[in-house]
Amino acid sequence: MRKIFIITLLLSGGISSFCLAQEKYTPSKENLENRQWFRDAKFGMFIHWGIYSMLADGEWVLTNKNLNEEEYQKLADGFYPSKFNADEWVRAAKDAGMKYICFTSRHHDGFSMFDTKQSDYNVVKATPFKRDVIKELAEACRKHGLKLFLYYSHIDWHRPDYYPWGRTGRNTGRTPSGTWEDYLKFMDAQLTELLTNYGSIGGIWFDGWWDKPDADWQLERQYALVHRLQPGCLIGNNHHKAPFEGEDFQMFERDLPGQNKAGYSADAEISTLPLESCETMNNTWGYNINDRNFKSTKQLIHTLVGASGNNANLLLNVGPGGDFPEGSVTHLKEIGEWMKTYGETLYGTRAGIVPHQPWGVTTQKDNKLYVHILNLDKTELLLPITGKKVKSIARFKDKTPVKYKKTKEGILLQLEEIPADIDHVIEIVWR
Numbered sequence: 001m002r003k004i005f006i007i008t009l010l011l012s013g014g015i016s017s018f019c020l021a022q023e024k025y026t027p028s029k030e031n032l033e034n035r036q037w038f039r040d041a042k043f044g045m046f047i048h049w050g051i052y053s054m055l056a057d058g059e060w061v062l063t064n065k066n067l068n069e070e071e072y073q074k075l076a077d078g079f080y081p082s083k084f085n086a087d088e089w090v091r092a093a094k095d096a097g098m099k100y101i102c103f104t105s106r107h108h109d110g111f112s113m114f115d116t117k118q119s120d121y122n123v124v125k126a127t128p129f130k131r132d133v134i135k136e137l138a139e140a141c142r143k144h145g146l147k148l149f150l151y152y153s154h155i156d157w158h159r160p161d162y163y164p165w166g167r168t169g170r171n172t173g174r175t176p177s178g179t180w181e182d183y184l185k186f187m188d189a190q191l192t193e194l195l196t197n198y199g200s201i202g203g204i205w206f207d208g209w210w211d212k213p214d215a216d217w218q219l220e221r222q223y224a225l226v227h228r229l230q231p232g233c234l235i236g237n238n239h240h241k242a243p244f245e246g247e248d249f250q251m252f253e254r255d256l257p258g259q260n261k262a263g264y265s266a267d268a269e270i271s272t273l274p275l276e277s278c279e280t281m282n283n284t285w286g287y288n289i290n291d292r293n294f295k296s297t298k299q300l301i302h303t304l305v306g307a308s309g310n311n312a313n314l315l316l317n318v319g320p321g322g323d324f325p326e327g328s329v330t331h332l333k334e335i336g337e338w339m340k341t342y343g344e345t346l347y348g349t350r351a352g353i354v355p356h357q358p359w360g361v362t363t364q365k366d367n368k369l370y371v372h373i374l375n376l377d378k379t380e381l382l383l384p385i386t387g388k389k390v391k392s393i394a395r396f397k398d399k400t401p402v403k404y405k406k407t408k409e410g411i412l413l414q415l416e417e418i419p420a421d422i423d424h425v426i427e428i429v430w431r
């Protein structure tokens with residue numbers, strides 16, 4: 001009897017799949033190099049763009065407004081963004097000091113922004129525009145030396161085989177039926193296209209697992225596929241948990257690592273993987289006509305510096321309508337100007353020895369510590385650092401020496417005046 005059982009197990013492939021499931025993921029050499037690149041890169045651009053952008057009410061409009069899904073599909077008939085210029089978008093990112101772009105290849109509405117054979121519901125087949133947006137972005141990224149990451153939604157509010165439904169998108173008139181296995185195969189086939197047809201992809205940014213946390217997502221198998229096609233491709237999944245096996249970076253939506261201001265990160269224990277925080281410039285990801293509530297350039301720079309000081313990249317979002325909103329363009333230019341001077345104090349650094357403080361953060365590289373003073377209403381600042389030998393302490397921007405005293409508690413900086421710049425950076429060089 002036992003023999004028969006073992007033979008059956010062997011024949012059914014039970015043992016081999018059992019062994020596979022037990023295998024631990026070992027990142028490839030390219031993957032480890034890319035993780036290092038990612039940690040150094042510090043700043044990227046998120047782009048949320050799809051047929052929802054035409055309704056100008058954010059990327060969740062289908063579900064938030066309980067639109068009829070069949071009617072929603074007709075938006076594609078009118079998608080003709082005549083101003084789209086991948087080169088200009090990538091250049092705007094580059095000029096802002098960004099090193100990579102993460103573009104929504106397919107958001108929760110299920111519409112693919114690339115030429116896919118897996119569904120006609122895509123930008124080439126279903127719209128008069130007929131252009132493969134990802135192909136154009138990939139070419140522009142290659143030309144300008146930025147890496148392209150692809151956002152890929154696990155949720156799909158369009159396909160019948162995204163079934164059983166999750167907690168979202170339930171009132172859009174869809175027929176409740178379909179086979180989950182088909183959906184998994186569809187995603188594999190699309191990921192294969194994305195990782196085969198567009199050259200080297202920096203990473204896949206998954207989102208939506210939380211819609212059905214108990215579903216059989218077969219993530220390890222999906223991740224293995226991604227890594228088999230492009231071993232260097234970094235996988236991140238916005239599941240708001242500590243990273244799962246097979247992931248290469250960890251993201252925090254609208255929060256710095258360790259904070260939970262947005263309310264999504266309560267279970268997101270910080271891992272040792274490279275970290276990324278994503279944030280909107282106004283309040284929404286996809287274009288929203290009512291949202292001109294842009295943060296100030298100063299606030300955005302503080303977010304970027306805060307991310308670096310917490311060992312994370314900032315992935316800053318732009319939500320184009322037909323083109324980049326004016327507010328984003330202005331901010332990107334201003335951030336770019338600032339980065340020309342101060343980029344050196346962020347790129348390639350790691351969180352400094354002084355952890356996040358009410359007055360700001362620190363970053364470090366080689367024998368230098370950059371003290372980023374963001375909010376200080378006095379001229380003295382005590383850095384709780386003892387036992388290090390100082391070679392020099394100076395204002396970063398013009399190298400003017402800064403007075404300081406060594407005390408039992410640490411190094412007491414004595415500034416000439418209360419800092420008024422966006423980020424008053426002091427450079428400490430250790431002996």
Ligand code: H79
Binds near residue numbers: 059060167211
């Ligand atoms: O692509 C952008 C958003 O469309 C997507 N992620 C960013 C990058 C996003 N989807 N949802 N959210 C962000 C927040 C959603 C929160 C909720 Fe829920 C979904 C509230 C209820 C359902 C997840 C599950 C959080 C609480 C329960």
